[in-house]
Amino acid sequence: MTTATAQPLPHVGITLNLTRDAKACAMCGVAVEHPVDRVDVNVGVRWHRLPGGNASDRAPRSLVVTFSRCEACAVRRQHAEALVELYPRVAAAQGARDVAALRFEAVLAVGDLLRAPISLDGAVSGNVSAVASARELALLLERVLAPALALPFSRDAEARQGIAGASPWAHVGPELRTAARDGLAAWLRARIAKPSSPVALPVPEGAEVLGCALCGVGTATAWRRFNVNPRPLGGSTRARALAAVACPVCADAIDRYGVGRTALAAALLAHAGVRRLGGVDDLEADLLAFAALPIGTPPNATPFEGADFDALRRDAARLGVTA
Structure with missing residues (x-):
């Protein structure tokens, strides 16, 4: 039995x-012979003739x-x-959670269409690209979203x-494939692009915290401005938020976890070069962010100055965590 007469796809x-x-x-x-997932697409309102009525009914x-x-x-x-969970700030910028x-x-599907699958778990290996930061996900959306949204078979429901x-993606024509390929190539170029001679920038004027709000470093290749309440970062209660900045590594931690001790612990591990696996409750309890120190405290020469990064790396090696 069939439910419709097949028409050739473009x-x-x-x-x-x-x-x-x-x-x-x-x-x-x-074709999915024994479907489990159900995806309903509301095409819109159509007018139907009433049973037993006239043609105008x-x-x-x-x-x-x-x-x-x-x-x-x-x-x-x-x-x-999983990406929605990993990068809630990037997700929120797209609208509702389901959107x-x-x-x-859709953007992950571009990789499969082009046989260059996009993974979530780290470095680039062969033809497999990985979304490893909020910045990379935002770049992927910027470069690939337009052709990606045209890919689903259900688009012409x-x-x-x-x-x-x-066969998979048989409905996708050459023009759309070219647009998807160009977008993916632009993303790959953007994600690995590095300035030929990075410039260390001081904390911009107007910041009340004189170093990165989390790690305290006083120079960085870029700065993210935001307002911070020191209390969730280990400081005492203040009457107002402070104008602060974050270096790129700490800004990525904030994108993932928001401003708080979890982001602080994640930033510490990232600066130490340790991949975060599992919880960081043991680190969170002992950390104090730079923004929690008295206003006017001079910035650090290095991120989390005084932290024992070597000890963190040894602990990571002992636990089998890749550094």
């Missing part, structure tokens, strides 16, 4: 009629087309939801009822 000679129980993957378009009805997700696309959706997850899912692509 640029592909073969499409598949779906059986009654199968659904097309909402992302890559392949019509009533509005919402048209909903149901898709699913294949195994590979379901895993990618899980990765997208952020949809956008993250009404025309694709009852059919599926003969």
